[in-house]
Amino acid sequence: MSAVTAEHGHDDHHDDHAHGPAKGWLRWIITTNHKDIGTLYLLFALAMFFVGGAMAMIIRAELFEPGMQFVDPKFFNSMTTMHALVMVFGAVMPAFVGLANWMIPMMIGAPDMALPRMNNMSFWLLVSGVLLLASTLFMEGGAPAGGWTLYPPLVLQTGKALPFAIFSVHLLGISSILGAINIVATILNMRAPAMPLMKMPMFVWTWLITGFLLIAIMPVFAGAVTMLLTDKFFHTSFFDAAGGGDPVLYQHIFWFFGHPEVYVMILPTFGVASTIIPVFARKPLFGYSSMVYATASIAFLSFIVWAHHMFTVGMPISGELYFMYATMLIAIPTGVKVFNWTATMWKGAMTFETPMLFSISFVVLFTLGGFTGLMMAVAPVDFQYHDTYFIVAHFHYTLVPASVFILMAAGYYWMPKWTGHMYNEKIGQLHFWLSAISVNILFFPQHFLGLAGMPRRIPDYAIQFADWNMISSIGGFIFGASQLLFLWIVVDTIKGGTGEKVSNEVWEDAHKHGLEWTLPSPPPYHTFSTPPAVIPCDHD
Amino acid sequence: MKKIKQLFAGVSFAALGLQSAHADYALNLMEGVTKVSHDIFDLHMLILWVCVFIGIAVFGTMFYSMYYHRKSKGHKAANFHENTTVEIIWTIIPTIILVAMAIPATKTMMELDNVQNSDMSIKVTGKQWYWDYEYLGTGVHYESHLDAMSEKTHRDGSDPHGVPHYLLNVDKPLVVPVGKKIRFVFTSADVIHSWWVPDLGWKKDANPGFINEAWTQVDKPGTYRGQCTELCGRDHGFMPIVVIAMEQGDYDKWVETTLAKQNEKPDLSDLSREQLMANGAAVYLKNCVSCHQIDGAGAPGDYPALRGSAKVNAGIDPLIGFLQAGTSKMPSFAKLKDNELAAVITYIRNAPELGNKVGDEIQPKAITPVYDDE
Numbered sequence: 076m077s078a079v080t081a082e083h084g085h086d087d088h089h090d091d092h093a094h095g096p097a098k099g100w101l102r103w104i105i106t107t108n109h110k111d112i113g114t115l116y117l118l119f120a121l122a123m124f125f126v127g128g129a130m131a132m133i134i135r136a137e138l139f140e141p142g143m144q145f146v147d148p149k150f151f152n153s154m155t156t157m158h159a160l161v162m163v164f165g166a167v168m169p170a171f172v173g174l175a176n177w178m179i180p181m182m183i184g185a186p187d188m189a190l191p192r193m194n195n196m197s198f199w200l201l202v203s204g205v206l207l208l209a210s211t212l213f214m215e216g217g218a219p220a221g222g223w224t225l226y227p228p229l230v231l232q233t234g235k236a237l238p239f240a241i242f243s244v245h246l247l248g249i250s251s252i253l254g255a256i257n258i259v260a261t262i263l264n265m266r267a268p269a270m271p272l273m274k275m276p277m278f279v280w281t282w283l284i285t286g287f288l289l290i291a292i293m294p295v296f297a298g299a300v301t302m303l304l305t306d307k308f309f310h311t312s313f314f315d316a317a318g319g320g321d322p323v324l325y326q327h328i329f330w331f332f333g334h335p336e337v338y339v340m341i342l343p344t345f346g347v348a349s350t351i352i353p354v355f356a357r358k359p360l361f362g363y364s365s366m367v368y369a370t371a372s373i374a375f376l377s378f379i380v381w382a383h384h385m386f387t388v389g390m391p392i393s394g395e396l397y398f399m400y401a402t403m404l405i406a407i408p409t410g411v412k413v414f415n416w417t418a419t420m421w422k423g424a425m426t427f428e429t430p431m432l433f434s435i436s437f438v439v440l441f442t443l444g445g446f447t448g449l450m451m452a453v454a455p456v457d458f459q460y461h462d463t464y465f466i467v468a469h470f471h472y473t474l475v476p477a478s479v480f481i482l483m484a485a486g487y488y489w490m491p492k493w494t495g496h497m498y499n500e501k502i503g504q505l506h507f508w509l510s511a512i513s514v515n516i517l518f519f520p521q522h523f524l525g526l527a528g529m530p531r532r533i534p535d536y537a538i539q540f541a542d543w544n545m546i547s548s549i550g551g552f553i554f555g556a557s558q559l560l561f562l563w564i565v566v567d568t569i570k571g572g573t574g575e576k577v578s579n580e581v582w583e584d585a586h587k588h589g590l591e592w593t594l595p596s597p598p599p600y601h602t603f604s605t606p607p608a609v610i611p612c613d614h615d
Numbered sequence: 616m617k618k619i620k621q622l623f624a625g626v627s628f629a630a631l632g633l634q635s636a637h638a639d640y641a642l643n644l645m646e647g648v649t650k651v652s653h654d655i656f657d658l659h660m661l662i663l664w665v666c667v668f669i670g671i672a673v674f675g676t677m678f679y680s681m682y683y684h685r686k687s688k689g690h691k692a693a694n695f696h697e698n699t700t701v702e703i704i705w706t707i708i709p710t711i712i713l714v715a716m717a718i719p720a721t722k723t724m725m726e727l728d729n730v731q732n733s734d735m736s737i738k739v740t741g742k743q744w745y746w747d748y749e750y751l752g753t754g755v756h757y758e759s760h761l762d763a764m765s766e767k768t769h770r771d772g773s774d775p776h777g778v779p780h781y782l783l784n785v786d787k788p789l790v791v792p793v794g795k796k797i798r799f800v801f802t803s804a805d806v807i808h809s810w811w812v813p814d815l816g817w818k819k820d821a822n823p824g825f826i827n828e829a830w831t832q833v834d835k836p837g838t839y840r841g842q843c844t845e846l847c848g849r850d851h852g853f854m855p856i857v858v859i860a861m862e863q864g865d866y867d868k869w870v871e872t873t874l875a876k877q878n879e880k881p882d883l884s885d886l887s888r889e890q891l892m893a894n895g896a897a898v899y900l901k902n903c904v905s906c907h908q909i910d911g912a913g914a915p916g917d918y919p920a921l922r923g924s925a926k927v928n929a930g931i932d933p934l935i936g937f938l939q940a941g942t943s944k945m946p947s948f949a950k951l952k953d954n955e956l957a958a959v960i961t962y963i964r965n966a967p968e969l970g971n972k973v974g975d976e977i978q979p980k981a982i983t984p985v986y987d988d989e
Contacts, residue, residue, distance in 0.1 A: 141782075142768065142775045149849045149914060216916030222846045228823060229806040229848055234916040316824020322807060323822060357686070359696035387809060388820045389801075389827035392728045396721060403713045407706060414705045417677050422693040424686040435681070439674060446666035453716065455651075455723040456659045458817035459644060462809060462844040527641035528813040530844040533852030535769050537783045538776060539641070613696070 095600050107191035108600060109176045114493070115198050116173030117486075121565065123165030123205065124479075128555050130158035135517075135551035138544050143535050151534035152220035157212065159223035163340070164247045165205045167474065170482045171343040172197075172254045175282050177493065179258060181591040181598065182276045184267030184607040189260035197253040204246030211236035211243075222532060224333065225300065227314040227325050231307050238308070241300045248293040255289035258282055267590075267606035273367070274612045276589055277360065280367050281346030284374045288335045288342070291378075296332040299325060323388055330381035338377045341473060342370055344441075344481040345412060348434050351488050352416055354588050355431035356423030359613035362415040369408035369415075376405050386457045395454045402452035406445070413442050428582075429503035433484035436511045437477055444472030447522070462532075465525025471518045476511070483510070483561060490565070491581045495597035496572030498564050506564065509557035516550025587611050645813045648835045648860070652816025654723045661719070665712060727817060730828045733798035737789070741801070741808025741821035741843065744850035744905055748789050751800075755873050759785045760901050761853050767900065769853065770909040783840040786901070788857035790873075792866035793833050801827040806848060812841035812858050820845055833860040849914070850905045881952040883979040888961075891976050895962025898955045902948065903963070911969030922970040927963050931975075934960060935982055954979040 096102045096111065106112060133154050137145050146154070176194065180187055188194045211218040216234015219225065225240075233240065262283045266275070275283075302325070305311040312318025314325045345366075353360045360366065382388075383402040386395060416438050425431070447469040451457050460466060483506075491497050520543035525531075529540045536544065577596040585592040588611060594602055646656045684690045740747040742758075749756040760766075762784040768775045775781040791797055801810060801821040811818030818841075819829040833839075841856040861869065886894070900909075906918035913920035921927050926934060938956060941947030948956070957979040964973040 143770075143772045147914075148852060149917070152846065152849065152851070214916075220848075226807060226846075229846065232806070232848060232917075316822075321825070323825070356684075357692040358694065361695070362697050362702055364697075365702055387818050389822065389825070392725065395724055395728070399720065399724070400717060403717060406713060407709050410709045411702070411706060413673060414702075417673060417680070418698075418701070420677060420680045421684065422690075422695075423680070423684050424690050424692040425681060425684055426686045427681075435677070438677070442670065442673065446670060449666065450659070450662045453658060453662055453720045455655050455720060455727050455817075456662065458727065458819075459655055459659070459813060461818060462811075523642045526644045528645065528841070530811070530842050530852075532846045533842070535775075535782060535852050538778075538781050 105195070107187075107195050109180050109188045109191070109194065110493075110598070110600065112188075112194050112198055113173045113175075113177030116169050116176055116201075119198075119202060119205075120166050120170035120173055120482075121562070123161055123169070125558070125562070126209070127158050127161035127166055128558065130154045130161065131551065132555050134158065135548040137534055138536070139548040140545065141536055141538055141541050146534070148534045149217060149220055152222075152532065153212070153218040155532050156219050156221065156223055157208070160208060160219075161205070162474075163223065163336075164208075164244075165201075167340045167478050167482070168251065169201055171282075171285075171340070172251075172258075174278075174343065174347070174482075174485055174489075175254075175258050178489065178591060179261055179279055179282060180265070181594060181602060182279050182589055183262065183265060183270055184590055184603045184610070185261060185265035186601060186604050188257050189265055190257045193253050194257050197250045197257065200246050200250035200253070204243045204250060207239055207243035207246065211239050214239065224326075224329055225303065226329070227303055227306065227322050230303060238304060241304050244300045245297055248297045251289050252293045255286040255293075259286040259290070262286070267603070267608075267610060269606070269608060269610045273364065274610055276346075277349035277363070277366055278343065278346035281342045281344075281349075281370055284370050285339050285342045288339050288374055288377070292332040292335045292339075295328060296336075299328040299332065302328075323385070326385050326388060327382065330384045331378070333384065334381045335374070335377040337470070337473070338373060340478050341441075342374065344437070344478045345370060347481045347485045347488075348416060348437055349419075350589065351430050351434045351484055352419050352438075353613065354488075354582050354585050355428060355434075356420045356425050357584065358419060358423040360415070361418035361421075362411070365411055366415055369411045372408040373405060376401065376408070380405065383452060383454075383457070386454045387461050399452060399454040403449065406449050406452070409445055413438060413445070426583075428487070429498075429500060429507055430484045430488035432504065432507045432511075433480045433487065436507075437480045437484065440472055440476035440480070440511075440514070444469055444477060447472065460525065462530055463525035464521040464529045464531055467531045468518050468521035468525060471521070475518065476514045480510070480514075483507075486561070486565070488582075489591075490568050491572075491577045492591060492594075492596050492598070494568050494572070495577055495595075496568050496570075497575045497577055498568040498572050500573075502560055502564055502567075506557060506560040509560070510554060513550045513553035513557060517547055517554050518550070520544075520547045520550075587613055647814040647816045648833050648837065648839065649815055649831050650834070651723070651727055651831070652814060654719075654726065655816045658719060658723055662716060665716065727829075730798050730830045732796065733830055734795040735792075736798045736800060737791075738800045738802070739810055739821065741803040741805075741810065741847070741854075743805050743848050744843075744854040746789075746808075746810070746843075746854065746856060747804075750870070753870060753874070755870055755877070757787050757873070757877065759787050759789065759856070761855060762786050763897065763900055766853070766904065770900075770904060780840065782853065783842070783855045783857070785855055785857045788838070788859045790859050790861065790866060790869050791831075791833060792863045793836050793860045794863070796830060796832045798828060798830045801829070807845050808843050808847045808854070809845035810841070810856060811844040812839050812856055814839040814841075815858070818844050833858075836860050836862060849917075853905075881954045881979070883953055885978045885980070886954075886958070888976050891958045891961040891978075892965065894955070894958035895960070896966065898951065898959040899962050899966075902951070903959070906945075909968070911963070911966070911971070921963050924971075928971060928973055931960065931977060931981070932983070953982040956982050 137151055214235045218236055219233050219240045221230035262279055302313040306313055312320040314320045314322045349360050349366055380402045382398045451460050487503055524540055524543050529536055579595055580586040580592040581596060644656055644659050646653060736751040738749040738751055745758055745760040747758050764778050765782050765784055768778050801819050803821040803823040808821040809818050815831045819827050837860055839858045843851055843854045907913050907921045911921040939949045957977045960977045963969060964971050
């Protein structure tokens with residue numbers, strides 16, 4: 076079934092120039108090839124991971140001990156704000172778009188993305204948006220320092236940076252929307268005829284749903300920040316009580332975007348985990364269709380729970396109760412997913428290569444983040460947890476050892492396919508263990524800090540918070556340093572890795588789990604110019 | 616170099632098993648001192664144990680599987696990929712658990728929300744960066760700022776160990792009687808703040824232009840500390856809350872003395888230069904330092920420098936008028952009494968740490984009401 080895939084010269088080709096990449100550096104600017112654009116996205120995301128990480132190191136250095144040692148409180152606020160924006164919009168989201176670009180056409184037997192030129196445009200809009208955002212660091216009055224949520228009235232006190240930050244959000248939003256449209260169009264129109272929706276790989280399913288989420292929410296965010304812009308410069312008062320507006324209105328709009336947004340970062344994570352775990356358990360994914368329905372339910376629920384970020388903002392009791400109940404419901408489909416992954420491992424024949432290690436620790440640590448999420452869903456208790464380090468611990472558990480770990484897993488899993496070289500397994504495992512241990516030293520103590528009463532987003536703290544902060548910072552420094560190992564592995568693997576010959580399927584029997592493993596490693600520049608006739612499907 | 620030494624000291628200290636002198640850190644939520652805070656604590660423990668139980672079951676299964684069902688042990692993979700019964704069970708059981716949790720949660724939520732039948736009301740206004748307390752109907756009204764020692768310590772970056780209740784101490788705490796239902800109304804003068812005392816069990820946002828309500832009834836006399844929990848700008852980390860709960864008798868006495876002090880006419884007699892400078896430094900530290908900074912350098916792009924400022928170093932009358940009237944960016948300081956205003960003007964014009972040296976002193980009597988809000 077894999078014979079039809081990798082051919083180059085086709086009889087029906089009438090143009091003679093579209094066979095290989097453009098020569099020289101210009102290739103990377105003008106490329107419309109999904110593999111090239113995927114690579115660009117992934118490398119850009121990796122770079123931003125280190126930029127956002129450097130900001131986190133500044134934050135943890137200041138918090139290492141009580142007292143103000145290194146930075147000014149305003150700059151500290153800029154760091155927390157920019158760290159979040161860079162990590163969310165510059166690192167995690169683009170990394171998943173990169174994976175989508177590389178993998179979706181190869182997983183569904185399509186020759187490329189549906190809209191290749193637009194694909195190029197989304198990437199370069201992303202770069203422009205992030206560079207514009209980064210440029211605010213050097214503006215008079217500093218980068219935005221009102222938190223990544225950009226709540227008014229505080230954000231309106233930003234200096235010269237405000238319109239630039241807002242415009243960069245617009246650019247990032249357009250980039251995401253174009254990317255999402257492209258992914259949805261590709262999945263719906265370009266699947267090999269032999270692949271009905273319910274035989275799509277889980278990664279493709281999760282991205283299809285994520286794509287719709289993005290298309291629905293990014294315009295909402297763009298609207299919210301545009302209202303900030305007109306409030307600041309054109310004398311409207313959407314969010315100003317003095318003119319009949321309401322600052323809390325912004326929070327409702329923001330979180331209508333913001334809650335689905337956090338699922339944009341976790342649904343593709345679920346997809347990758349559901350892809351990797353069966354391969355290394357040597358067993359089909361347990362409960363494929365319930366996985367699909369659970370993902371869709373989580374996506375639906377994400378639109379109707381937004382105000383659980385706002386329990387203390389002053390809502391009527393009916394609102395508090397509704398948002399509490401709706402939020403608690405999310406635990407059910409999320410639980411189904413965790414149970415399914417566990418059942419996939421059950422009675423398998425597991426091996427523990429780096430991608431599997433990262434995926435298993437994702438399941439465990441994401442579940443921890445889910446538990447604290449459930450605790451926070453209970454509105455009265457959230458009156459204690461809200462805006463403390465408990466929250467910081469919660470969402471970092473769902474983002475770092477969940478989304479970021481899965482991105483690492485995806486990197487190790489597909490890198491041999493992308494490059495045709497095997498990564499160094501020893502260094503990979505070292506990277507895993509250092510990351511998995513230090514990430515817990517970093518974030519677990521933050522639960523204690525929050526419960527003991529430490530608010531988030533403060534540059535300095537009372538003496539009783541000193542011990543756990545120091546431990547957390549030490550964990551942070553180890554975690555940060557460990558990621559340099561990953562950088563080394565990426566460079567090393569691109570340059571040739573272990574030198575071992577990499578087969579088509581790379582991992583034992585992987586071809587049973589996905590079309591991409593029927594292609595050579597590395598795959599030729601153009602793949603699936605004619606759709607594959609047979610689809611590997613392990614769940615019927 | 617000092618920083619690096621501190622860093623090393625810190626790391627070795629952590630390595631030594633955290634034998635710190637201040638080992639009063641906590642791991643769990645505070646139980647608090649009100650009925651609501653106890654209910655919230657019980658809910659917290661309930662959910663925590665539910666999560667621990669589920670975690671043990673799920674992770675236990677996973678780790679069992681990871682140990683026994685591994686290829687290196689020769690385990691052969693089974694090939695099942697669905698089981699409707701199991702899938703229905705693990706959807707229904709969590710649903711039942713959630714419903715069971717929602718019932719007590721709803722009860723506590725309703726209790727938390729019920730501000731009816733209060734014995735007294737306090738209006739709390741969040742301001743960048745302090746709290747303003749007004750005891751409605753009594754005339755008691757004052758500001759509560761971070762205490763001077765914490766303020767100084769964090770401003771000059773010195774070692775905070777040994778500062779009593781560093782960053783959790785204020786100059787004038789909120790005083791409440793025990794056993795009384797106290798209704799709070801929250802609002803803000805600028806950006807959103809949030810008022811949180813963990814021992815009372817809740818926090819509530821203070822939104823500009825709107826009123827939020829909450830209530831408490833403290834059972835136990837004592838001192839309870841908290842902080843602003845909504846990012847509110849540069850000094851968000853430096854606007855703590857201290858609540859002192861006392862017996863009704865003591866509270867009544869406190870109201871009396873506070874009112875008396877509040878209504879006292881300021882002493883406008885001439886002061887020595889040293890006194891003016893010392894008083895001025897205290898006023899500056901409380902009212903000016905957040906924006907204009909401890910060295911008078913301001914914050915480029917946000918707040919102008921006083922160091923070498925023409926406005927500060929020129930004539931006195933325009934300066935007094937400016938301070939009393941405020942601008943769109945700077946609040947009016949008409950709230951300062953004449954003796955405070957005189958002291959702080961003397962201070963900003965002459966303090967070597969601010970880099971100004973006009974060489975004059977302004978006595979309280981020299982303050983003319985350029986702008987008077989009465």
